[in-house]
Amino acid sequence: MLKRVHFRRSYLPYLLVLPQIAVTLVFFIWPAAQALYQSLLIEDAFGLSYEFVWFENFIALFRDGNYLHSFRITIVFSAAVTFSAMALGLCFATMADRVIRGSSVYKTLLVWPYAVAPALAGALWAFMFDPTLGIISGFLKTVGYDWDHRLDGTDAMMLIIVAATWKQISYNFLFFLAGLQAIPKSLTEAAAIDGAGPFKRFWTIIFPLLSPTTFFLMVVNVVYAFFETFGIVHAVTAGGPSRATSILVYKVYRDGFVGLDLGGSAAQSVILMAIVISLTVFQFRYIEKKVQY
Amino acid sequence: MAELRLDNVIKEFGEVRVIHGVDLKVQDGEFVVVVGPSGCGKSTLLRMVAGLEEVSGGEIHIDERMVNRVEPKDRDIAIVFQNYALYPHMSVRQNMAYGLKIRKFPKQEIEQRVNDAADLLQLGEYLDRRPNQLSGGQRQRVAMGRAIVREPSIFLFDEPLSNLDAKLRVQMRVEIRQLQRRLGTTSLYVTHDQVEAMTMADRLVVMNAGVAEQIGTPLEIYERPASIFVAGFIGSPSMNFVEGRIAADRQSVVIGQDFSIPLPQVTDAIQADQPVTVGLRPEDLHLTQESPDEASLPLTVDLVEVLGADTLLHGQVPHLDTLIIARLSGVPQVKNGEVVHLAFRPRRLHLFDRDSGKSLYYGQNAA
Ligand SMILES: Nc1ncnc2c1ncn2[C@@H]1O[C@H](COP(=O)(O)OP(=O)(O)OP(=O)(O)O)[C@@H](O)[C@H]1O
Ligand SMILES: [Mg+2]
Numbered sequence: 001m002l003k004r005v006h007f008r009r010s011y012l013p014y015l016l017v018l019p020q021i022a023v024t025l026v027f028f029i030w031p032a033a034q035a036l037y038q039s040l041l042i043e044d045a046f047g048l049s050y051e052f053v054w055f056e057n058f059i060a061l062f063r064d065g066n067y068l069h070s071f072r073i074t075i076v077f078s079a080a081v082t083f084s085a086m087a088l089g090l091c092f093a094t095m096a097d098r099v100i101r102g103s104s105v106y107k108t109l110l111v112w113p114y115a116v117a118p119a120l121a122g123a124l125w126a127f128m129f130d131p132t133l134g135i136i137s138g139f140l141k142t143v144g145y146d147w148d149h150r151l152d153g154t155d156a157m158m159l160i161i162v163a164a165t166w167k168q169i170s171y172n173f174l175f176f177l178a179g180l181q182a183i184p185k186s187l188t189e190a191a192a193i194d195g196a197g198p199f200k201r202f203w204t205i206i207f208p209l210l211s212p213t214t215f216f217l218m219v220v221n222v223v224y225a226f227f228e229t230f231g232i233v234h235a236v237t238a239g240g241p242s243r244a245t246s247i248l249v250y251k252v253y254r255d256g257f258v259g260l261d262l263g264g265s266a267a268q269s270v271i272l273m274a275i276v277i278s279l280t281v282f283q284f285r286y287i288e289k290k291v292q293y
Numbered sequence: 294m295a296e297l298r299l300d301n302v303i304k305e306f307g308e309v310r311v312i313h314g315v316d317l318k319v320q321d322g323e324f325v326v327v328v329g330p331s332g333c334g335k336s337t338l339l340r341m342v343a344g345l346e347e348v349s350g351g352e353i354h355i356d357e358r359m360v361n362r363v364e365p366k367d368r369d370i371a372i373v374f375q376n377y378a379l380y381p382h383m384s385v386r387q388n389m390a391y392g393l394k395i396r397k398f399p400k401q402e403i404e405q406r407v408n409d410a411a412d413l414l415q416l417g418e419y420l421d422r423r424p425n426q427l428s429g430g431q432r433q434r435v436a437m438g439r440a441i442v443r444e445p446s447i448f449l450f451d452e453p454l455s456n457l458d459a460k461l462r463v464q465m466r467v468e469i470r471q472l473q474r475r476l477g478t479t480s481l482y483v484t485h486d487q488v489e490a491m492t493m494a495d496r497l498v499v500m501n502a503g504v505a506e507q508i509g510t511p512l513e514i515y516e517r518p519a520s521i522f523v524a525g526f527i528g529s530p531s532m533n534f535v536e537g538r539i540a541a542d543r544q545s546v547v548i549g550q551d552f553s554i555p556l557p558q559v560t561d562a563i564q565a566d567q568p569v570t571v572g573l574r575p576e577d578l579h580l581t582q583e584s585p586d587e588a589s590l591p592l593t594v595d596l597v598e599v600l601g602a603d604t605l606l607h608g609q610v611p612h613l614d615t616l617i618i619a620r621l622s623g624v625p626q627v628k629n630g631e632v633v634h635l636a637f638r639p640r641r642l643h644l645f646d647r648d649s650g651k652s653l654y655y656g657q658n659a660a
Pocket of ligand 1: 306311329330331332333334335336337338485
């Protein structure tokens with residue numbers, strides 16, 4: 001138990017958290033409440049009238065093949081992005097941890113992608129994979145693969161996975177590197193003397209000791225893949241071809257702002273909100289109970 | 294069981310040379326302690342023996358094998374680190390078994406060895422705990438256990454007791470020494486604590502700035518320090534040093550202007566009028582009445598420290614601005630500011646060359 005220090009009652013603490021509360025209220029609580037409310041309504045396309053329909057929007061969603069499809073591809077997409085971004089981040093961090101000379105240059109370069117806006121990252125990859133002009137698609141053509149993410153749904157999915165992964169590697173890299181550097185060097189030395197080779201050391205000592213970091217990053221990456229990839233999808237494929245890359249967060253936008261189905265779109269965002277809240281709760285629970293080494 | 298031999302071992306980090314050619318031979322079953330101030334290169338030396346640090350020059354032999362380029366795991370050594378380096382995510386049992394598992398020992402044998410080690414170290418009831426559920430002394434024992442289950446031919450210790458409190462340190466140092474005697478394993482032990490070094494070592498290596506200044510049994514080193522550094526480092530409180538000069542007839546050494554100490558023997562190592570540093574251990578000084586027959590030094594007492602069994606007098610010899618400490622047994626009646634006379638047996642005198650710091654002369658047995 002931490003000892004608590006008691007201060008005299010004062011308004012100062014409230015004053016200090018006021019801006020934060022105001023921001024949360026205006027930019028989160030209020031829109032969330034609006035979404036919740038809207039998800040229970042059906043509105044006509046011109047916004048002239050609406051009807052209170054309880055959970056009809058939600059029921060309709062789960063009967064809608066398109067929505068279920070979107071759910072499925074979102075799971076595939078986020079699993080692929082989370083796994084590859086974490087695997088690569090860990091791989092680079094492990095290498096950077098060994099580098100002594102020039103390590104700061106290496107680290108700086110690896111961190112740059114994080115500073116690139118999602119839409120720009122998307123545009124960048126869309127250029128490189130452009131079926132007619134792109135260098136990578138050009139290269140693929142020479143090895144006999146006819147790349148066209150504008151027509152082929154699988155190619156399109158691969159492309160947004162690559163773009164989303166690329167952008168997230170930096171973040172994972174930083175956390176993994178910090179995690180690795182927190183592991184005392186003498187542990188790996190002890191393991192080396194105990195007879196473990198580099199791979200054995202990694203899997204039996206380092207990887208288990210990184211597990212708190214790994215878990216934290218897993219939640220962060222899933223949340224990222226679910227919610228923060230809108231810009232990438234919008235810039236690269238716009239959900240196409242024929243809904244092949246219309247992941248949940250993109251579908252919310254499509255249905256709401258393009259399809260003008262406000263009730264359905266609101267219901268979708270409520271579901272997304274529920275997902276992120278449960279992920280966050282899960283994470284906090286775990287971190288509280290986390291084994292302290 | 295093995296013999297360890299270092300031949301002119303050198304270590305450089307980039308341009309900087311931190312170990313300047315160390316020669317050392319550790320006999321089979323011997324317990325050798327490397328002692329020296331912080332930063333003198335003790336850990337670096339040990340890590341080269343372990344194979345954790347590359348050797349820049351010279352050769353390291355374990356038995357007849359040159360191991361400079363041998364992987365740590367193939368050197369048949371075990372190391373106990375200062376911070377113990379226990380695997381935090383494994384139980385005590387798993388920590389001890391790890392090395393055996395990796396070396397693919399049969400399950401039964403692993404279990405047997407871990408249990409034996411646990412019995413030996415009284416760790417039986419903690420086998421299923423994690424390191425963070427153990428006290429410092431218990432962790433220390435687990436680190437020992439991990440080293441002994443492998444039955445290596447050499448143990449290496451890098452300040453294994455420095456994270457323990459004073460009392461536990463005394464207890465553990467006895468335990469380590471008894472264990473090593475029982476197992477008869479050749480050991481190299483690094484510490485900066487000279488008491489630890491004196492009490493544990495079969496032989497002692499006193500290191501200073503990457504050089505092994507003297508190698509010998511603890512008593513040899515105490516009685517015949519080879520240099521000012523060794524003399525000052527071993528013994529507590531440190532040896533007193535006073536600037537002096539050999540008299541023209543080489544029969545005595547003159548301190549300041551008035552004090553002349555007769556030398557028991559005349560040797561060729563000293564020359565007339567040679568500037569020297571005179572060394573006297575605090576415990577070799579005792580109180581006396583002023584008398585013309587005995588060599589004695591007057592001391593103006595600045596501070597009296599009563600330790601119980603002993604008393605330390607700090608003070609200055611008039612006209613010499615050197616601080617002198619005397620260690621007297623019992624509790625003599627001395628007050629601050631008083632002038633007392635200190636006598637010593639000339640046989641306990643040490644003389645060092647003022648420039649090189651090398652020992653010239655021991656009163657006990659002229660060099
Ligand atoms: N990796 C390294 N790169 C450069 N210099 C190093 C490195 N490791 C040690 N040194 C230097 O080598 C010298 C000896 O270091 P070492 O760790 O062996 O000292 P030590 O005698 O073990 O000291 P302590 O009692 O504080 O542990 C020091 O001056 C240190 O700065
Ligand atoms: Mg050290």
